Amino acid sequence: MTNTTRRNFLKRASVASLGSLVGIKAALAQIAPGQSSPPSSSPTGRSQTSRPPRSKRDLMLEVMDMNTKPSYVPAGFFMHFGVRGDAAVQAHLDYFHNTGMDFVKIQFDEQTLQLPANVQVKTPKDWAKIPILPESWFEPSLYVLKRLIQEAKSEALIIQTLYSPYQMAKQAVPWNVLVQHVKEDAESVCRGMENITLSMMNFVQGAARLGVDGFYTCSQGGETTRVADRALFNRTIKNYDVILYKQVSELVSCNLLHVCDYDGSYEEFDLRFQDYPGQVVNVPLSADHKPLSMRQAAAIFKRPIMGGLDRHGIISKGNADEVKKATLEVLKDAPANFILSANCTVDRQVPMENLRMAIQTAHEYRA
8 A cells, every 4th residue: 555645635635524334334244143253163063052252342343333232331441651662562461451441542652753853843834844754654653553463453452542633743843833823824734734644644554454443533632722713723623633534434443533631621512523533432521611421422422432530530549449439420321332431541650450440340330
């Protein structure tokens, strides 16, 4: 597969509609009721009289299909491990197995976007200098992904974190400079956002070719303290998010959209994010200056919802009994198609027993 070209990018440059569920439904169609995998003949030539329990992959696919009424609540929490390469592979595997979570979510921590020494972005016009990165630039991240696919795809869905073009841009340029340039000359900034989007498309294509099941796609930049003006947000941030995530939804079918509130809260929440692609939406706990319940989020997005626990709350500061109580409160108000998680990444200092308790409580809730 060749790297994405500017011509192809510009041909695709229109805001996309909601990502399709065709891939998920096709996967589910291969699994007959009561089976955990597509039918196969016995090695001995005799029919199987007992069936194994459904796998984590099957359970996640079921929750992601809005036509089902799941009898199981998957769960997962995410953290940055602070290591790279083979150490990162092992850290992800250990965390997956120690917590009992239902999918492998890979962090995008192997590299950051740094400008070449001869490129400086001091004015909006300078954004055109940002280079398009080839797939080979992402080799450290693709290596970790490849290893985790080899080690864990038979057990669970492999979901790769995918930062948005805006998130990558603020790695290269301080966020306050980026926001100021957007307000001064949005069209010039867009040229740089195009190049970053093309770079991320090259990463997506490489990851899809390796066999990733889906992406944890992120959105930032529309907070009240960033690009709050919705027209500017749509032109300079959302447009490139959706172009990228449209391609993601065409390549793989199990994608989780994360509306990230790490940098602040949002106004006009539903108008900003309701039509973003993604089969599941990981939502913040508040929007438009008021709490956002999981059922309210489900009504807005009409898709499975993920979240429910505050990453700075009981999961971080409480004991296991308090975590269980808080988790049960979330689950009582959860929609049918729901994945328990936090509103964003948890700290590495969160007690492992708290994470295990939250996940175990979710697994047992509908049993």
